[in-house]
Amino acid sequence: MIGIKKFISKMRTKSPWLLHxxxxxCNGCDIEVLACLTPVYDVERFGIINVGNPMHADILxxxxxxxxxxxxxxxxxxNQMPDPKIVVAIGACGLSGGIFRDxxxxxxxxxxxxxVDVYVPGCPAxxxxxxxxxxxxxxxx
Amino acid sequence: MITDLVLAIFxxxxxxxxGGFISGIDRIITARxxxxxxxxxxxxxxxxxxxxxxxxxxVNVWQAFCAYCYIxxxxxxxxxxxxKSDLLxxxxxxxxGAIFLVVGALxxxxxxxxxGAHRELLQILSYEPLLVLVVVGMYLEVDSFKIWKIxxxxxxxxxxxxxxxxxxxxALTIKLRKSPxxxxxxxxxxxxxxxxxxxxxxxxxxxxxxxAHWYETVLVLGLCSLFWATNWIGGFILVAxxxxxxxxxxxxxxxxxxxWMLGYVWxxxxxxxxxxxxxxxxx
Numbered sequence: 001m002i003g004i005k006k007f008i009s010k011m012r013t014k015s016p017w018l019l020h021x022x023x024x025x026c027n028g029c030d031i032e033v034l035a036c037l038t039p040v041y042d043v044e045r046f047g048i049i050n051v052g053n054p055m056h057a058d059i060l061x062x063x064x065x066x067x068x069x070x071x072x073x074x075x076x077x078x079n080q081m082p083d084p085k086i087v088v089a090i091g092a093c094g095l096s097g098g099i100f101r102d103x104x105x106x107x108x109x110x111x112x113x114x115x116v117d118v119y120v121p122g123c124p125a126x127x128x129x130x131x132x133x134x135x136x137x138x139x140x141x
Numbered sequence: 142m143i144t145d146l147v148l149a150i151f152x153x154x155x156x157x158x159x160g161g162f163i164s165g166i167d168r169i170i171t172a173r174x175x176x177x178x179x180x181x182x183x184x185x186x187x188x189x190x191x192x193x194x195x196x197x198x199x200v201n202v203w204q205a206f207c208a209y210c211y212i213x214x215x216x217x218x219x220x221x222x223x224x225k226s227d228l229l230x231x232x233x234x235x236x237x238g239a240i241f242l243v244v245g246a247l248x249x250x251x252x253x254x255x256x257g258a259h260r261e262l263l264q265i266l267s268y269e270p271l272l273v274l275v276v277v278g279m280y281l282e283v284d285s286f287k288i289w290k291i292x293x294x295x296x297x298x299x300x301x302x303x304x305x306x307x308x309x310x311x312a313l314t315i316k317l318r319k320s321p322x323x324x325x326x327x328x329x330x331x332x333x334x335x336x337x338x339x340x341x342x343x344x345x346x347x348x349x350x351x352x353a354h355w356y357e358t359v360l361v362l363g364l365c366s367l368f369w370a371t372n373w374i375g376g377f378i379l380v381a382x383x384x385x386x387x388x389x390x391x392x393x394x395x396x397x398x399x400x401w402m403l404g405y406v407w408x409x410x411x412x413x414x415x416x417x418x419x420x421x422x423x424x
Binding site: 007008009011012014015039042044045046047051052053055056058082083084 | 168172175176177178179180181184187188190191193194195196197198335336339340341342343344347
């Protein structure tokens with residue numbers, strides 16, 4: 001039984017499917033996330049696929065600040081993902097609210113709303129850093 | 142009796158492995174076409190094993206039931222194929238499975254799932270008549286619907302039924318979910334309908350559907366191989382060339398609308414079938 005569990009958790013690290021949610025980002029980080037899928041970085045080498053469906057996803061990538069409007073959507077997406085799942089917050093805004101943290105409509109970083117496993121800093125975060133963050137998150141799956 | 146049972150178990154276990162490898166090779170070749178390296182050969186197996194380890198989330202119990210029915214029908218049809226049974230019966234069992242996939246998707250209220258299911262129905266409507274026409278063409282040549290009769294035939298069917306092989310190619314493209322016919326759901330990235338007919342299937346049930354898709358892939362490629370049934374090397378080369386062509390078509394074409402698919406596939410499929418059958422009756 002333990003052998004099967006270990007085997008399945010090994011497979012999890014070989015097939016992480018991503019869901020990317022733009023939580024009010026300036027698109028800087030979003031472009032860097034999508035850059036990971038291009039032939040230059042080609043994350044499909046590691047079995048990583050960008051899925052548009054929370055019900056198929058293992059990893060939630062969140063970019064941008066959380067505000068009072070989109071926090072509901074973020075929580076909804078997080079709840080729709082079947083376990084086991086991890087959340088990666090990307091960019092200065094995703095980590096803390098960035099330069100928008102004092103704005104009246106901003107809640108703050110992603111971790112104010114849902115539990116975050118990995119923080120990827122940068123403004124915008126580099127594709128290498130994002131891939132690194134996802135790989136760091138895989139050990140928690 | 143015992144040998145029959147062994148053969149049945151062998152093809153239920155072995156066929157998904159074969160289908161998974163075909164899918165892995167497909168993904169690597171597709172990636173090379175896009176100047177990427179692509180995933181490892183075993184990636185489809187990693188995906189499915191991971192899906193079986195995920196939490197079970199179902200919209201309602203019928204969805205789970207439909208997923209089980211789909212894989213059951215797909216595996217029964219492939220077992221019948223390996224037993225060299227009746228081609229028409231195989232097609233109808235396979236069609237029942239395909240319908241269960243649609244019913245499962247329709248049992249959810251998600252609009253993506255609903256529209257995906259409608260498109261899947263239209264795809265079934267497009268390719269099922271073509272498959273029946275192909276089988277009828279084979280009947281006209283060998284005078285039987287039984288696969289073992291085709292294997293006993295002394296010359297490759299493709300020499301007499303070349304146009305029907307092209308017709309089967311259309312059905313194959315739809316069945317393999319390749320562009321330009323990947324309307325209901327697609328292997329690549331995400332599309333305008335999120336994941337179409339598969340949107341609300343998740344975790345282990347998505348894994349079941351993936352395995353059922355491998356069964357169906359092998360079944361349709363098996364139908365292709367019947368066109369060169371005199372020796373297995375010829376059949377293998379024919380299937381390999383057909384599959385490579387499928388991958389090329391998938392990579393060079395865009396996704397089209399269902400109206401175009403229905404009109405084009407029926408017009409081309411029925412015309413080519415009729416031409417081939419008339420030619421068959423004249424020579």
